[in-house]
Amino acid sequence: MEKIIIAAIDEENGIGRENKLPWHYPEDLKHFKQQTTGHTVLMGRKTYQSLPENYRPLPNRENIVLTRSNPKLHERVKKANSLAEAWKKASKDKIFIAGGETVYRQALPEAGKMILTRIPGLHDCDSFFPEWDAEKWRLESSKENSGLVFEEYTRKDLNTEKTKF
């Protein structure tokens, strides 16, 4: 199973404010949809509950929500009480780790790929993408569209993942 981080980050690695995205970029939402459709999406409970009601669960994707508190969620949502349980419950080949901060922090060491959208400016964020070691990641592509930059990174030591099979 491929574990892929997907995040939009501002110039100080900000990702959210008051449990919401502090910006609205339709191009980025389209990009998120294109990347994740047909696959598994893993989110923290706060991120899931921050989605607009008519967008949750995210359609045409397997939704897994990390929680230790057993909230009432939609019947199509799978709950997991640990990352290990989330990996077990995922039935697709690709699992997209879609935030928020606590989930990125825990899952980053296990991810083999990162798909980042660079959002221009600063947005007074109160949640942040974790620092990562640039030495360990290779920038595979970088594309500009509508003022945003879409980047893809792979982990240089990804082979350790492959040798498990």
Ligand SMILES: NC(=O)c1ccc[n+]([C@@H]2O[C@H](COP(=O)([O-])OP(=O)(O)OC[C@H]3O[C@@H](n4cnc5c(N)ncnc54)[C@H](OP(=O)(O)O)[C@@H]3O)[C@@H](O)[C@H]2O)c1
């Ligand atoms: N810019 C982006 O790309 C992006 C993407 C996603 C989210 N965001 C932003 O990120 C912010 C939310 O981040 P956050 O860190 O506050 O919340 P979060 O990571 O979305 O959710 C945290 C919750 O997830 C559950 N959880 C986390 N780790 C767990 C584990 N190992 N096992 C079981 N449950 C676990 C817990 O739920 P319980 O309390 O239910 O136990 C915890 O309270 C929002 O502002 C959101 O808009 C930004």
